[in-house]
Amino acid sequence: MVNYQKLCEKTVKIARETGSFVKNFRLNNTPNVETKGKNDFVTQIDKASEQKLVEALGNLLPEAGFIAEEKTSDKVGKKFNWIIDPIDGTTNFIHGLFPYAISIALQEDDQIVLGVVYEMGLDECFYSWKDAPAFLNGEEIHVSKTPTVADSLIATGFPYSNYQLIQNFMETLTFFMKNSHGLRRLGSAAVDLAYVACGRFDAFYEYNLKAWDVAAGAFLVQQAGGKVSDFKGGNNYLFGRELVSGNALMFEEMQQTIEKFMKKEKL
Known part of the structure; x- marks a missing residue:
């Protein structure tokens, strides 16, 4: 039987160690930038960080596979x-601007059972x-x-390649x-969701997200007493490329508002 707490504690250590490598490199070097698509960038440190994570997490849980950005x-x-x-x-x-973070989640069958977000700028590790x-x-x-939404501070993210719903998004x-x-x-x-989990933001929403962007953070929100869904109020937020999150009190109002504006076309 898996001891999730010990597994999480070891994952936190891996995230922090890898994060120190990433942060120290950026403080002393200018990264080499490659383009994967329109405004979609990767550096040699993205790749090196992922290699470190894959090796360490592979040793931690040898039977596990990987869904990894690079x-x-x-x-x-x-x-x-x-x-x-x-x-x-x-x-x-790339621009030397915080926040940036390492995000790690563990999926068991179809459920997330562990999440870690380590934000390097403030040396903050969120986990559950x-x-x-x-x-x-x-x-x-x-x-x-x-x-209520009226009393909320809300986080979002701007699309950088998929502009199919940009007019709907601008309305939100x-x-x-x-x-x-x-x-x-x-x-x-990942940081936006971690900040919802700790109460700095009341809600967060975005579209065209990938599973590795949201898996750990969405889990943190839920473990901290919040709610997460896709724009329609369903559970297809991990791979469905759309997510809304918030505290339990104003979540329904937030989700219904997002759905009203974003439902006009399919992604």
Whole structure:
């Protein structure tokens, strides 16, 4: 039987060690940048970070496979798969701007059972495991208690290649600018979700996201007492490329508002 707590503690250590490597490199070097697609970048440190994570996590749980952004490993696990983003916020990383983070989740069958987001700028590690609360650097965290969208600070992310729903998305920005405490765009979905989990943001939504962007952070939100869904209120947020999250009090209002604006066309 898997001891999720011990597994999580070891994963936190791996994330922190890899994060120190990434941060130290950036402080002393200018990364070499390659382009994977329109405004979709990768550096040699994304790849090196992922290689370190794959090796360490592979030793930690040899039977597990990987769903990883840079495809360092094509191993598929029968029961367990690590979902990892070696640097979430690569564009920030390229420009020397925080936040950027390492995101690690463990999927058992079709459920996430462990999540770690290590944000390097503030040296903050958010983590949780199955049947446990969420933590930030050893202290238990919870989502906010903000009751309405009108009282909320909301995070989002801008699409960088898929502009199919850009007009719908712009309508959401206009609405929340007028009907909330404000919008923030940090450039890392993993960090946005971690900040929802600890109550800094009341909600976060974005489309065209990948599983490695959101797997760990979405799990943290849920473990911290929040809710996560796709735009239609369903559970297809991990691979469905759309996600809305928030505290339990204002989540339904948030989700229904997003659905109203974003449902006009399919992704």
